[in-house]
Amino acid sequence: MTATIIVGTQWGDEGKGKITDLLARDMDMVVRYQGGNNAGHTIVIGSDVFKMHLIPSGVFYPNVTCVIGNGVVIDPQVLIEEKETLKAKGIELNNFKVSSQAHLIFPYHKLLDKAQETKREAGRIGTTSRGIGPCYVDKMNRRGIRLGDLFNESVFEERLAWNIEEKSFLLQKFYGMDVKLNKEQIKDDFLGFAKILRKFVVEDCSLLINQALKSGKRILLEGAQGTMLDVDHGTYPFVTSSNPISGGACTGSGIGPTAIDEVIGVVKAYVTRVGGGPFPTEIHGELGDMIREKGGEYGATTGRARRCGWFDGVVAAHSTRVNGLTSLAITKLDILSDLPKISVCTSYEYKGEKLNYFPLDLTKLEKCKPVYLELDGWKSDIDKIKDYDDLPKNAKAYLNFLEELCGARISLISIGAERGQIIKKS
Numbered sequence: 001m002t003a004t005i006i007v008g009t010q011w012g013d014e015g016k017g018k019i020t021d022l023l024a025r026d027m028d029m030v031v032r033y034q035g036g037n038n039a040g041h042t043i044v045i046g047s048d049v050f051k052m053h054l055i056p057s058g059v060f061y062p063n064v065t066c067v068i069g070n071g072v073v074i075d076p077q078v079l080i081e082e083k084e085t086l087k088a089k090g091i092e093l094n095n096f097k098v099s100s101q102a103h104l105i106f107p108y109h110k111l112l113d114k115a116q117e118t119k120r121e122a123g124r125i126g127t128t129s130r131g132i133g134p135c136y137v138d139k140m141n142r143r144g145i146r147l148g149d150l151f152n153e154s155v156f157e158e159r160l161a162w163n164i165e166e167k168s169f170l171l172q173k174f175y176g177m178d179v180k181l182n183k184e185q186i187k188d189d190f191l192g193f194a195k196i197l198r199k200f201v202v203e204d205c206s207l208l209i210n211q212a213l214k215s216g217k218r219i220l221l222e223g224a225q226g227t228m229l230d231v232d233h234g235t236y237p238f239v240t241s242s243n244p245i246s247g248g249a250c251t252g253s254g255i256g257p258t259a260i261d262e263v264i265g266v267v268k269a270y271v272t273r274v275g276g277g278p279f280p281t282e283i284h285g286e287l288g289d290m291i292r293e294k295g296g297e298y299g300a301t302t303g304r305a306r307r308c309g310w311f312d313g314v315v316a317a318h319s320t321r322v323n324g325l326t327s328l329a330i331t332k333l334d335i336l337s338d339l340p341k342i343s344v345c346t347s348y349e350y351k352g353e354k355l356n357y358f359p360l361d362l363t364k365l366e367k368c369k370p371v372y373l374e375l376d377g378w379k380s381d382i383d384k385i386k387d388y389d390d391l392p393k394n395a396k397a398y399l400n401f402l403e404e405l406c407g408a409r410i411s412l413i414s415i416g417a418e419r420g421q422i423i424k425k426s
């Protein structure tokens with residue numbers, strides 16, 4: 001059995017798409033296990049830039065089977081559009097499967113997402129407005145509609161009618177919106193989507209994935225978002241509505257924890273966050289803007305500017321622990337190349353005491369001050385380097401320090417957006 005999980009260790013946007021694309025070359029199957037089209041995994045192949053929202057990033061290798069697991073929430077229109085965009089670039093979905101158990105995002109989920117955000121005012125999460133949270137709410141509330149339900153028209157109609165009645169009430173009476181949900185239109189649209197997607201749908205992807213594992217196939221489980229956005233282990237309530245951490249890979253795909261050999265944490269060399277919520281090492285002002293521009297730190301899904309900050313060793317240690325990381329893939333090291341000095345947060349100070357774990361109580365986190373260590377920068381371009389030994393001395397010192405703070409070894413270092421700009425470290 002060889003199953004490897006790729007997880008984001010910060011607040012998402014760590015560069016998981018590039019690392020998945022690199023590792024997928026040697027895999028037989030790539031599985032998305034949670035989230036939905038709130039994700040935007042960027043893959044740069046020559047002059048083509050692909051932003052994948054739902055289809056696993058292994059799709060660029062024709063022999064790799066790509067699976068959307070039961071834990072993902074699907075906006076079928078987005079999935080169909082993504083399939084068409086790939087087709088226009090000559091990439092066919094010959095080996096693509098999607099779980100019948102994956103829950104569907106309906107127009108009312110998107111309306112509710114926006115309405116909830118508007119009502120939240122000061123406590124806005126800054127969601128992607130893709131209807132992710134409301135869809136997972138319905139799943140947990142046992143009112144959701146799964147992809148497989150579209151193939152049983154009477155079940156679909158009954159569930160849709162219930163949901164339309166409930167959501168109309170909520171949107172109109174609670175959120176005061178002037179909307180009328182058109183049940184017949186939604187039904188026809190979704191039955192149309194079902195026709196297009198039918199050939200990809202598998203009743204239970206867990207059977208398929210476990211069968212592949214049994215026959216010695218190599219499987220990559222591609223996480224979306226990041227550990228600090230995890231609904232259980234992140235900065236709740238400023239989180240997404242799923243479990244991006246490695247544990248989510250088991251529930252979201254239907255494999256047991258004993259099948260997992262490796263958990264690779266994708267770690268950006270600095271930290272970014274998009275949307276609201278705490279961010280202890282955020283850099284305000286010119287330096288933050290400079291990192292944002294150089295790093296192209298704008299959301300792949302929403303285009304929103306990302307908040308930028310120094311590397312946070314407390315977050316890193318938290319991520320290593322809750323994910324059981326076996327190794328790290330560092331990304332965007334090249335973005336720091338111009339800086340004469342680079343700060344790294346080594347612990348937090350709370351009421352005059354050193355705190356070296358990440359407080360999940362946000363009232364406590366608010367009172368924490370990051371304690372920084374300043375390292376010398378390397379002030380030279382590194383984006384063409386192929387061997388670890390050729391990296392500048394200060395870049396190696398920085399990487400060694402990150403390893404120490406995370407408590408896991410580095411196996412990959414990305415130094416640019418292109419596929420080839422990656423250094424393997426033994």
Ligand code: IMP
Binds near residue numbers: 129130274
């Ligand atoms: P939602 O997932 O759209 O409900 O958004 C909840 C929070 O997660 C917001 O702060 C979003 O900005 C953030 N978020 C969701 N998906 C991603 C992602 O793929 N990368 C980074 N942040 C994300």
